Amino acid sequence: MRILIVGAGATGGFFGALLAKAGRDVTFLVRAQRASQLQENGLRVVTPSGTIEIQPQLVTVDQIKAPYDVIVVAVKAYMLASALTDMAGAVGPSTVILPLLNGMRHMDLIAERFGADRLLGCLCKVATSLDEQGQIVQQGTFSNMAYGELDGSSSERLRQVHQLFDQAGFEARTSPAILREMWEKWTLLAAMGSINCLMRGSIGEVVAARGGLEFATRIIDEVVAIVRVVGEAPSEGFLAEARRILTLKDSPQTSSMYRDLVAGRTIEADQIIGDLLARGSAAGVATPTLALVYANLDVYQRRLC
Helix, strand or coil, X not given: CEEEEECCCHHHHXXXXXXXXXXXEEEEECCHHHHHHHHHHCEEEEECCEXXXXXXXXXXXXXXXXXXXXEEECCCHHHHHHHHHHHHHHCCCCCEEEECCCCCHHHHHHHHHHCHHHECEEEEEEEEXXXXXXXXXXXXXXXXXXXXXXXXXXXXXXXXXXXXHCCCCCEEEECCCHHHHHHHHHHHHHHHHHHHHHHCCCHHHHHHCCCHHHHHHHHHHXXXXXXXXXXXXXXXXXXXXXXXXXXXXXXXXXXXXXXXXXXXXXXXXXXXXXXXXXXXXXXXXXXXXXHHHHHHHHHHHHHHC
């Protein structure tokens, strides 16, 4: 089966390189500048256990000639609209689309553009970044991906996708509750991002500050209140672990949104916090602390424009 990875950044490049290294037929859809960089230097992934180097198959939007069997969308959420336009020629009648984006708005946008029947729910957990040379650097040793039918059913296409991704250098699994898992991930990202970004510090630094623990707890409660009303209610086990992680004394943990903010880059505030806030507001859920976080980040984003 032919796999198209939309985006060769920190996430798409990581999983795409591992799939290619494992012998899968992988092509990256990239812009001209990234294509030039990869053609000259190859794609390099630096992990704690060693360096992976491949000479990737590349395609730009004007070079797409036929549909692909599987498309993995791995771009930042604020780049999704242009990515969907770029990949349109690669979507055929039986193409399966797996999006690796944060939040849930992307599911609606992809369904509107190509049809919900093209979609599998999907999420990944990996800590990677792109360095100045364009190589991908993995922090930590965990890397996993989960995917499933939106209705929780088994299907032949899900079996085929799992066959492609299994034994490819990262943990891959099917999930009969992928929507709940995606909402749980969004819950954690929104809460951690809010705590880190408004307080401009790690979880441990926030918890150590006067009133910090109370602030973190209030953020968690507000995010969970929204998700319980508008999404898939998180499991009690997940909530207990999330509260532990987000209030852990001396924890150095920060969110990717916070790291982007500190570096002066564009952030996914609209997709991770703004969309959640809007859904909660429409459902009548009052979340004043989360609204304060979003207003703060909106000021930051406007300064970048």
